[in-house]
Amino acid sequence: MCGIAGFSLFDYQEGNTTTLEAMGQAIYHRGPDASGTYLDEKIGLCHRRLSILDLTEAGNQPMYSADGKLVIVFNGEIYNFLELRAELEQQGVTFKSHTDTEVILALYAREGVQCLEKLNGMFAFALWDISKQELFIARDRLGKKPLYYYSQDGRFAFGSEIKAILALDNIPREIRLDAVYDFFAYQYVPDPKSIFKHIHKLPPAHYMVLNKNGFSIHEYWDLSFKNTSHQSEETHKTQLKALLEKVTKQRMVSDVPLGAFLSGGVDSSGVVAMMAEASDNPVKTCTIGFDDKAFNEADFAREIAEKYKTEHHEYTVHQNVAERLEHIVSFFDEPFADPSLVPTFFVSELARKAVTVALAGDGGDEMFAGYEKYTTDDIENRLRNKFPEPLRKKLFPTLANVAGILPGSVGRKGKSLLNSLSHDPAMGFYITNSMMTDKMWSSLVKPDVAAQLKDYHPSQYTIDAYNKADGPDHLSKILYTDIKTYMTGDILVKVDRMSMAHSLEVRAPILDYQVAEFAASVPSTQKYRNGEKKYLLKEVFKPFIPDSLLYRKKMGFSTPLDEWFRGELKATTEALILKPNAGLHSIFSELKISSIWNEHQSNTKDHGIVLWSMLMFEMWYERYAA
Structure with a gap:
């Protein structure tokens, strides 16, 4: 399991190796065992490795194909890689490592994007085809591994987590109000949206192709x-x-x-x-x-x-x-x-x-x-x-x-x-x-927010x-x-x-x-x-x-939410969601928030689920949006 990130240099001069390292450092927890970067005139890639298979340096990424024409950063596991490797070896392919990553490279070299039909696993990867000058990004069928991307005014970047993208300079953090509405309805932000207006999720069972003409997204399984x-x-x-x-x-x-x-x-x-x-x-x-x-x-x-x-x-x-x-x-x-x-x-x-x-x-x-x-x-x-x-x-x-x-x-x-x-x-x-x-x-919602939605x-x-x-x-x-x-x-x-x-x-x-x-x-x-x-x-x-x-x-x-808000989480929550400058107050009426808080504290009504969503929003807002 690993973390991946990168950016395009087709239309926007994004950064250098130091920038890539900063993106990787933002998701260090996903792969503390090793790191690596790739940078040419068009694409930058970085990788954080959690070593699971082939613990030697041969398993480090970015990984190159034998002919040097392909380079990949990969997060996940391919469970049928041994069977795929055996098939490829019968076709004359030789391997330098014992990793599933090298199998993806070899399979893509033969079958292009159709390689996805043969991969069984949890994955998100970005594969740079140097000859075609195309970046191929894919996510597994059921969405076990995440992939976010940023696109605005010719800038393009991607990462296993949003924080890798936010490591770049001048990434706007404009909040999507419809995503906020979604969050309070579902307790999460559904794909392909993210909470930020210009950052999106690549949906499960989809792949993306990026080149000098822009990018396109395609579904490969349902x-x-x-x-x-x-x-x-x-x-x-x-x-x-x-x-x-x-x-x-x-x-x-x-x-x-x-x-x-x-x-x-x-x-x-x-x-x-x-x-x-x-x-x-x-x-x-x-x-x-x-x-x-x-x-x-x-x-x-x-x-x-x-x-x-x-x-x-x-x-x-x-x-x-x-x-x-x-x-x-x-x-x-x-x-x-x-x-x-x-x-x-x-x-x-x-x-x-x-x-x-x-x-x-x-x-x-x-x-x-x-x-x-x-x-x-x-x-x-x-x-x-x-x-x-x-x-x-x-x-x-x-x-x-x-x-x-x-x-x-x-x-x-x-x-x-x-x-x-x-x-x-x-x-x-x-x-x-x-x-x-x-x-x-x-x-709860403020009139101006309601009007926009x-x-x-x-x-x-x-x-x-x-x-x-x-x-x-x-x-x-x-x-x-x-x-x-x-x-x-x-x-x-x-x-x-x-x-x-x-x-x-x-x-x-x-x-x-x-x-x-x-x-x-x-x-x-x-x-x-x-x-x-x-x-x-x-x-x-x-x-x-x-x-x-x-x-x-x-x-x-x-979890015992109702009890937590009348006990252990009472002081923390009160200090966050009722403070005058809370980010939550840009969405909801302060008076209404106080009202349901008081109802919960007096045991008049249980509002544990709503209060938990408010607390989670405010904790997120303070760290990532304020």
Whole structure:
């Protein structure tokens, strides 16, 4: 795992080797083992290396092709590189290193941009073709590795993180207001936007070609649900088990110590079980717990660790979050507010003490329908189909307002349900899962900001993904939507930044694109059956995981936000979001912020999620925008 960055000199004389080194230094944490730069008359490239394969100098980057006509900086891992290398050797190619990086160079030399069709892994790379005078930049199919780029008035730069681009002189930091609106709705900024107006994300499964005429962006893969398999459930179980065993074993190839995140949930437990089956030595496992039993899964993780006799490490997050929160948040260079970033940071810190590579269970919920929200959505959609559309649209908003008067969670849930039912399925899915209601946004936002955003609404991001989905049923469409939005913009960003904060590589077997394509072909009734989430995956893992764990209620990587804001985080938050010159006050009314803060402190209402988003925005603003 590494960090990459660079700039174009086609139209703008950007900088020199010192500039490239500064870009690399900004993302030092992604690769502390080695660094390198490349600079010619048209392109500058830099690389920070975290050594995983071929720990010798032969693995350093930038790396050149044998004929010296290609040069690459690469972040990630190609899991099928050994098979690709063998094929290339049969064609007469010789290799100087044992790295997957050299395989990409050789494959591109033969197949050009079509090389992407053969690469299976997590990656973002920039490859400079000196003969063609073209820069080829690509990102993996599901977006596990990040790639940002800056483009304005002939200037072009890119980096694994925004902070590498900001290391250049005179990069404007103008904030996108629609991205701010997105952030408070989703807790992240969705691609291809970033929080800055002139910095963008290269979307997953896309590549870019840059030359003297400018740049173009192309999609090279998409996940399709339309080709439903009609094989038996038993056949699907056999096929999925074999596939998961294969991709897990592929991700255990490493020249450095390797282990696993173990939450005690179905997916991470299943991955650990398969690692244990494939390994002659005890698997190293790492778990995070909380003092609050409602959020603590350490006991469940310990049960799996004991079953498979792993070398188990535990860390309990005591009331010490405030003293480290600013440091933790600094690794996100745009606002990000998924609260599970906190335990992910700590489990990564714990894992790095024992290993350099950790396997994780990410992807199971999105691929196989594991979230509780899929049950909620199933109920909503069944109810939606029982009422004529004109009745839903006319009557339910009124009923929602009445439900909102009811106290506590009953009123909140009733209002959300009725609001959702009054809309079509895509908008309903957005309403149920957005983190800030339209009413809350409208009550907080300043009139001048609202006026600038009068023609924009964050739901379009969800609706566009839902409408692009080609699945035969509603569940397929919302799984596609989550894979393309929530998983890419939230889950994978969180894991990348928090693991890279500790120079730890995280690999997710269930996120292999072959698993994704297989899951997309499985009928929805084998993923979600009579209220049972992740049905097929649980059937595969049943021989490996006790039923008491397999069928317990999902907890997720949650945090006690409401309690934190009345306790440990109270002083920190009050000092940041209520101060007179807070960046938050350029978006929201100071009076309204004070109002919901006071409601939360008096226990009148719980505003933990909204307050957390405000705190994350303000911490980001002070470091990157002020």
